[in-house]
Amino acid sequence: MSQPSPTPSEIARQVLTTEGEALHRLARELPGSFDAVTAMLLEVPGRIIVSGMGKSGHVAAKMAATFASTGSPAQTVHPGEASHGDLGMITRADAVILISNSGETKELADMIAHCARFSVPLVAMTRRANSTLAQAADHVLLMPDAPEACAIGMAPTTSTTMAMALGDALAVAMMRHRGFDRESFAAFHPGGTLGAQLLRVAAVMHTGDELPVVAADTPMPDVLLIMSQKGFGVALLVEEGRLAGIITDGDLRRNMAGLMDRTAGEVATRAPLTTAPDTLLLEALGVMNDSKRTVLPVTEGAALTGLIHIHDALRAGVA
CATH class of the missing domain: 3.40.50.10490 (Glucose-6-phosphate isomerase like protein; domain 1)
Incomplete structure (x- = not known):
């Protein structure tokens, strides 16, 4: 058989x-x-x-x-x-x-x-x-x-x-x-998923006039205008070049009573979560996902250098 x-x-x-x-x-x-x-x-x-x-x-x-x-x-x-x-x-x-x-x-x-x-x-x-x-x-x-x-x-x-x-x-x-090393690898793999995974925050972050920067004494009506104009849904409180706080939609909701009579310094959340310019974009995306945030201020030391939005990571192919 x-x-x-x-x-x-x-x-x-x-x-x-x-x-x-x-x-x-x-x-x-x-x-x-x-x-x-x-x-x-x-x-x-x-x-x-x-x-x-x-x-x-x-x-x-x-x-x-x-x-x-x-x-x-x-x-x-x-x-x-x-x-x-x-x-x-x-x-x-x-x-x-x-x-x-x-x-x-x-x-x-x-x-x-x-x-x-x-x-x-x-x-x-x-x-x-x-x-x-x-x-x-x-x-x-x-x-x-x-x-x-x-x-x-x-x-x-x-x-x-x-x-x-x-x-x-x-x-x-x-x-x-x-x-x-990883940096050398990134230099030879700028495209595709490998390149995206090795991108640093500095490669996609927003800087300069793009940033929604406010001072501590900025009236909240002006803060809301800046938040709307810049399109990130947040405002960054800067004092003497140092990031001092962040104003998000959550901060606005928590301060609805008398909001328009307050200043940015009175509403902002102090010591916000941040990332650094040389952080891998993939790691920054992980932080945003874990903390349920859509943006992260970028700092060197305490100095504000930029802002990254979750959409920037997605557009770069990091997902």
Whole structure:
């Protein structure tokens, strides 16, 4: 009696288990040259050129993008295009990483020869130590000979997963040694969700004439006019350049009796909640959500420097 075919979910678990075991093996059998390769790449005055053919080429593109976005200038060069003029993109100041599971990818031959001719450091990422690529390389990142996860054991699956993970390991190791921090990351990721999460309050806060500033002796009729004109729903009480208080809708409701006969100093809530210009916008949004506020004054020390509205955070993509 024939066995029933596995379900898609069962196949998925088999694939993930196979690739997961390969990654654990890669961690246990990390190439002995890893430290030397990392040190060499950190000293490269030019760019890290990453290349491969087919699926390895896609891995190379991802590796180069990760290197570049974490402080290590990098680019990909397609092996086919390299043989038709793009070898000129590879200079003596660069280092080259070539990815080939077998180490016998014929399309890499011209790049290997170019590296030898101009003494460009060459790193091989392969599973075969005696392959043409490994023999030609200055450094070999030897990956375990783990089975592919596909049904016929031939489609690049486990091997490309290991190569991509090893590339991530290189990128993170170099990132840590360069002291690449959140501010550096923000500089390379100004757009999208990553950029928004790393924005500082200073990037979106309102300043100068936009601020609804009042003095302690400002009559409340004038305060209400300023609150309406500036459109933030609050007024900021400033005394000698220092933020002394805030007037919100809640303060108005609590002082309805005789409100128009009072001054800003008599109505304002003293010592308001504030944030700083260098605070992450994401953190400021969290403070506003937790305290059920729509605005936060921005101060340096006690000096008022700006105002942030919850809509500013949302417009910047922080949500």
